[in-house]
Amino acid sequence: MFLGVSGLAALYQITNQEEEITYTDFLKNYLEVNQVSSITIYKNETSRVNQASIMTLRGPSKRLMIMNVDNFLENLERFQTEKGLSPEQFIPVNFEAQLDKGKLMDRVLNVLYFGVTVTLVIVLFQSLKSSMGGINKGSGGAGGNDVFGFGKSNVKQFGFEQNVKVKFKDVAGLDEAKLEIKEFVDFLKKPRKYKEMGAKLPRGALLAGPPGTGKTMVAKACAGEAGVPFFFVSGSDFVEMFVGVGASRVRDLFKQAKAKSPSIIFIDEIDAVGRKRDAKFGGNDERDNTLNQLLVEMDGFGTDTNVIVLAATNRKELLDPALTRPGRFDRSVDISLPDIEGRKQIFMVHLAPLKLDPRKTMEDYARRLATLTPGFSGAEIANLCNEAAIMAARANKIYVDSDDFEMASERVMAGLEKKRTISEEERKIVAYHESGHAVVSWFLQGGHPLLKLTIIPRSKGTLGYAQYLPNESNLESKEELLDRICCILGGRIAEEIFFGQITTGAYDDLKKAYEITHNIVTKFGMSESIGYIGFQEGEFLKSYSDNTNKKIDDEIKQIIEDQTQRTRSLLREKKEFVDNLATRLLEKETLDLQKIIEVLGERPFPPRSNYKVYLEIKKEDSKQTSE
Template structure:
């Protein structure tokens, strides 16, 4: 019998057609053609079937191999430290001569520099240098700059990392990165580790927001404690950490043997700002005497931190360049200070005549109160030009840097703050919403007088300042009602004092307001021309030292 081989697409279709053909030919069942089936497939098709599985297994083997080669890096290397290494020869060009306005902090931190330069000098006497220091202070005061200057002075490797870089979604990554960081630092010893914003991982344990003993942040903190406490005297690795909130750090982190030095870097006083201005003024082009210019600018910028000073100098240079000037003048600096304090001029915001008049009388109320109240801060400038942050006008004062305020001084300050609203009450049939920020400031002062500073006879010498902002108030409901009454009484007394003064000086308020409407900006010299000399001596020594134009010679005349 012959045999025929061929390929078919579908077995069911072939059998059905074969059966129909044999039925039509009348072939008996016992004589019908037998059919045998065999299945054939290509090697490529077989491999394609198992390709996804092969790729998955290969990928897992590759990842495992990379993890083994990375040591503490783990899968994908996520456990490796992300610290940036700065080397003195290539990166660190900062020294203590570049750090100004924080002499006390530099004295304290010089001990670390001396140890890293000559550790045997201390070790032969059995002394051990503190292993870590917390640099705490408000933002922009130069904590990172001090740490870099320490590394630059000591001439050692400097490892910089942010506290938030230890926190990842993978469990155990933070601890691994801490171990890798300290391992790297020990290999390069003597060296410095700087952890910025350490409160990201150093918060006190057991204060809520955690999820049991396996909390990633807590395990990272525990590893940090172990690594710091595991130093030996021969490690020669110093850990510096910066934070704006030292009060929330874990006590175990601050104990002797870990971060046992606490170096506070506060905002600079007027002399500190002067030295900082000198550092940054050297970098710009100006023909003014730098010492005299730095003194004047430091007096104009109370409360500025180092970063604010740098921003102010840079802004002045930008303004000078924008106007096509060849050098930066005092006018550019004063415009930069105004922009930093009050925001950019909104020239596109056009006020109606009624709005301009209201703003003028509002600012005139502030100015008159500041001029005739004994304990008010020195007035420098009043403006009704709209600026950023929603301000339609502002009055610039120069408060002293160190403030030990009495009840009389606080009363005058509140009265001066309320001067804008009271002036509107006196001169217009209805008031506006422009005094909302003034009310916020007054309420804060009065509340502190009652709850924090013990300046209320009914409340007494108690402090109810709740720094942790708990949900439960630290006083009873009866005491709360009494506090509300005292706050209202203090603000009402300040309002009455302000209203009495502005009613008596209604003519003077009108003179200042009309001058503002005519010139938009008036200075202290304009106030003296309109009202005569201020009846009280200024209590801010910096004002007479740096801003009195009668003592500044030609330099003072450049801004008239």
């Protein structure tokens, strides 16, 4: 049987005299060195695979297999344009139908190949079953000859043949990250420039940051710009119930990448396979073996190939130190939440497809929305723009306008408005509760500026909703944090003052107040009784004694008690403001910034950060409206 297969393979080679080359060979050995005189593409209507005959200036023609003809032609044109060639100097490309010669022979051979392969698999399966008594899952499903292909990596390949449409221009708000990744692309495209200076090709880059900030988007842009084979795989693709499969898949992935070097490997969510190896609590031998193989492939003997590894994770702290060291991941690129300017750039990208109200420019919309969305990631900004377009379409509008974006932001932050009716007593409690928050934040400098107040129930479980505009400063003082605790407690204290009783509505407020106070005492070193100590706390372990734990609990309780007394004094002093604001809120249900200023007066502190920008934009809008 094996002799028959060998004979068929030889016969097939005789009918196809041209030597087959890979895309990497085509690029490096023929196209880049100007050794291609013409290309003839034989289109096959009955198959996804097409053949191209590469006529060379040195020796016989070569055969190249093509999956997507359009992508091949597009990349060929781009490659020649980047080399500075004019259209008249482009390599001539001819098209012909699939050759008739040998067509019948090809079909016969295909049928024979299929029959022989099926027979071979059946024979091997029967042999394996009789010798092992069935497949033993615990003894290495990926061992031996890997009959069922468990050891093959589930990699998706992109490159010269299959385009990725995302480019660096499509990635907004990540200028620093793009700069670092662009250097990898530039190194692959122009290696001589760096090698002349003695620089070595970096082994890899780790993209780390919160969810939705654009880590995978940066990798897509790298794939779209690199012009070299790009291999995409998820960290979970290495995980399998069979012993030894993960390590085998790692070997197979790097084998494919090395065969087509220079190339890029992108491993998404690498923490699925790259977690710390810790013998104290036991471990997962299969995952550790997979990680060990990954470490060896990235930096071990025989790794002198032009293969760059990019990886993304939301949990950088969980990764093994051997994986994150220089030599494996030479660069760690932190992709954080965008600032106000970054959000503006991201909004410009996602507003472009929308049909906006022409009374304002796209930049006007982007500036205003950027000020209203502190802490938003790129994914949340894309969701907000999409929600605004959906709301405009639902209302049968011609354009997406400012009201749609405002409603969309409220939906993303607080949820949909609920239509259920609540009792008058509940409405009154919620009105005074939200007014208590609003007044304390208005008259304390560390409080977040208030933009909107409503007592309409929301789908995320809130009976009222206050929209604030947090300061985007990276540093906060102890006084500012204490002011924020007072603002959080303002709703509960307002209920106590005006109704003589408290309700369960402040549960979430109390949780937030505890978290801030706990950080003041244990992480920020802002407690006089505890001292300048930042304690390390794990899920199951605490790095301090029971005596210290009691001191921390007492200090947290004391701080919350002090701020409760301070909030109570402030609300009694401003009781009339709370009453007026709650009364207006019961009448209108929703109050914007202008109506809040009418009740409370101008905020007695100079505006900072994005609140200042927001007020400037409001003034510009008012001028345009009056004109």
